[in-house]
Amino acid sequence: MRTDPLFQPVVSEARATRSVSLTFNDQPLTVPAGISVAAALLMSGISRFRATPVSESPRAPYCMMGVCFECLVDIDGVPNRQSCLIEVADNMRIRSQEGARDLICQPMNVRTVEVQS
């Protein structure tokens, strides 16, 4: 859910950096290149990154340095990524984690095997 962004660029900085396009829960976002995924989400109005596995409580980054593990998101299908340690890249697909991550299982073709009893 998007709200007014909690963080925004400091006014005094010249906005010369190039932009990166990515999605969060399928919503397209345009963010400055060179910043962390966590920073990008915070400045885009995402204040809730995930729901905890224990009680599905809402969580967001706390330490921004890789210590608290609150900023965990799914990036391009890989879960539990510390978004404060990862730089944004074009076409990144970011998803929030709702509870314990559901890893997708893809059963392959079954070869039938007979058992002699």
Add this chain to the structure above:
Amino acid sequence: MNHESVDVVVIGAGAAGMAAATRMAGLGLQVVLLDEQGSPGGQIYRGITLAPLSRRDLLGPDYAHGNQLAQALTSSSVRYEKGASVWQVTRDHQVSYLREGHLYTLDAKAVLLATGAMERPFPIVGWTLPGVMSAGAAQILLKSSGLAPSEPLVLAGCGPLLYLLGWQYLRAGVTIKALVDTTRPEDYWRARRHLLTALRAWPYLRKGLELMRSLRSAGIAQFTGAEQLAVEGEEEAQALTFSVSGKAHRIATRCVLLHQGVVPNIQFSQALRARHVWDLDQLCFRPVTDPWGELDVPGVYIAGDGAGIGGAQAAAVQGQLAALGIAARLMTIGTAERDEQARPLRVQLESSLRIRPFLDALYQPKEQNRIPADEVMVCRCEEVTAGELRSFVALGCAGPNQAKSFGRCGMGPCQGRMCGLTVTEVIAKARGVSADEVGYYRIRPPIKPITLGELAGE
């Protein structure tokens, strides 16, 4: 599995790591510097090589100084590997790390841990709500991304970093709604016996006083002696409540920045089973070292805030001292030369640490913010409250490891970083024994996450 033999591995490219690696390379050692960030600087100098000039100016001269260390590193022969996440260091100097999805192992003759410090946890009601962050986190957003809160924020707690951030926000034109300081008259009284030593660190003291003066004259609502801090909100932070001299206050805000000091990051040193002691001044565990920073694990050294909080300047000096110690151990230089080169460094170190006893006494974190009430979440990952932890103690869990095994406290992704100190102190208080006797979590690899696929070599 790629194995490679090197002379020295340095873990962490902050002040201590950069200074140590550069010095050792200068002495002819083959040094690999590993850091998980994408550019050097650690936390104090985070983003220093990428920050635009205006940002460096905003953050102040102490921050800008880090650029010298970074440039010296770049022009040295140090093999600097960024984006390297170290997940194991063994007692016989094997360093295993993950970089771009691949595993590597370095066999070193000596290892230097320079992984620095982290924010002390601030367990109060509502501290897990979105919108509540550490002051350090907000400063990192400023340093690495040029971001600041978009709405009037509240700074709460105590300690130089809190005030520094406030000063940096003022310079950036960010609106601070309130500064809620937990410092009380008793703290000044406790700090008085260090005042003379602090005065000998006059430059630092003066900087601090000027900083506080700027904050005061900026017209921000300021409260001191704040107690019973709590964050109000359902899905996110909505207000900070507290009391001063029995009077209740409530400040509406979506952004609460908490800080009550930093503590050594002891994950690696604990995993190595190095000896640690509970520092009664800084109220945290720190590893025991010799004058060169060597742990009681031969060939493993530690420098910087990870050995005990001293700040960036002290860290850089300690890094160089460790560099000399390692060079002598590896017989690149003799002990006489080592001692000779160390002489001026020891003078510098003593000078940079001079202000610490005063700061530690004045900004000692309050017990109610370290040993919280029953309802407060202690283990954020596994959502264990202080009350639940106390109930484990009542059942006979006499230490953090039993609490971990019994109630999952400390078993989550952060591996006890956010709850370790709190758990030790809650148990110590409940049992009426010292923190030293209670001890800390048994830390095991991987120190940073690694997936089954990465382990399998896929």
Add this chain to the structure above:
Amino acid sequence: MNEPRKRQADVLVIGGGIHGLSTALYLAQAGVKVIVLEAEYCGRHASGVNAGGVRTLGRHLAEIPLALASRDLWHSLKNTLGDDGGFVPSGQLKLAETLAELEECRRRVEQLQASGFDHEVLVDQHQVFDILPTVARHVTGGIWVKDDGYAVPYKTVTAFRLAAEHSGVQIHENTPAQQIDQTGTQWRVSTPTGSFSAEHLVVTAGAWAGGLAMQIGEPVPVHPEGLMLMVTHRVASFCAPVLGATGRALSFKQFANGTVVIGGKLIGSLDFLARHGEVNMELLGRSARTVTDLFPHLKHLGVNRVWAGVEAFTADDLPVIGASRKVSNLSYSFGFCGSGFQMGPGTGKRLAQLILGEHSDISLEPFAIDRFNSPPRESAASFQSATPTP
């Protein structure tokens, strides 16, 4: 503060793991005054840090009667202790990944049936996929034991400890047993905090039992190893039973909280003096590979912690249980080769019966401490498990 009276018991138990505590509990329930001496804290080592498997599957033939008796106790643990220690009767499934492995499983089940045991059942591929829809499709079948399961080790040990204390057992933690000696009818155990005495002594000291046996001149070929385990981050539920494999070392289970514990008799290194097991990275890679081969979708699952516990292994992969063959009034229960957790409740009860002079249908002969000195007995050596026991 410690009056002589409080250091005197009917039975002294050295070792506060599951074996010591269950033995103590059953003795106390029969009115015996018991003191347990534990070097660190109850469940600090093997009993508290194992993979949690409650397994009769794949056992050495000689162990099966005792394991089955123990199994029944697990299912009624809530009644005995007032706490089930997190026990879940999830069933255990040993996977075969090739036709040859499946044949091996078939022979095993056949041989068990010939000995009168029917707890292990052969299952085919479809049955495996029914039980475990998420497993890789190259699996050919396996062995299924429906009444096996898993528990949470430290919780189980704590449950035994609290029940034992409730029954009057006195437990002294941080009290390592240094010297043991017998004078007349009294055993005396010296510790840093003073001596304890009792007429009967029980040694359930895991990897440290051999040292104590040596003290009274009863050496045993037992050696310690550091067994490695991994636990992952939480993941949504995908695996109900506990898993093993036929052709490679594997023990694998997903707990109710979603974390997965992976092991399989992986031997790391050991700093015995420091009472600490160390992790061997290369072996971990192999173990991780086994898991991703069986569950490809787990490749992105993060490992949160790797550790190595200190376990005692004997020369013939069977534990030492029973009376000393050298001196009087001394009993042992140790050397479970990484498979002792499940045996805890049953062995404790059986050993208590031995000490009390009560009758039991389960013979402890295969576990005699002096068996290593004589030619191998039929019952112990007649059937070797063909695969590494998970």
